[in-house]
Amino acid sequence: MVPYTNISAVVVAAGGSSRMAGHNKLLLPWRDKCVVQSVVERVCEAGLGEVIVVTGYQQQEIERQLESYPVRFVHNRNFSSGMASSIRTGVAAAG
8 A cells, every 4th residue: 555645644542531430441452452453453554644542641651552553642731621622732733
């Protein structure tokens, strides 16, 4: 596959999973990985120029789970204000 080097993907992984009773849904198991790893793996397979992961809630744990993937992390300090702020953060990072 030829990479689309001028296209960036933004994966929003910043939310607090407020409806999950204290569990971060992105860190729950899915097949042989956790949810966020499965998502990022599929996005990386698309052959885009860059994959940006926006972190927020449990930033360190999300980054630890994704440390072996070719992604760039950006942290949204205002993640608790909603998904739109995380999207803005990711788009701004992509330029």
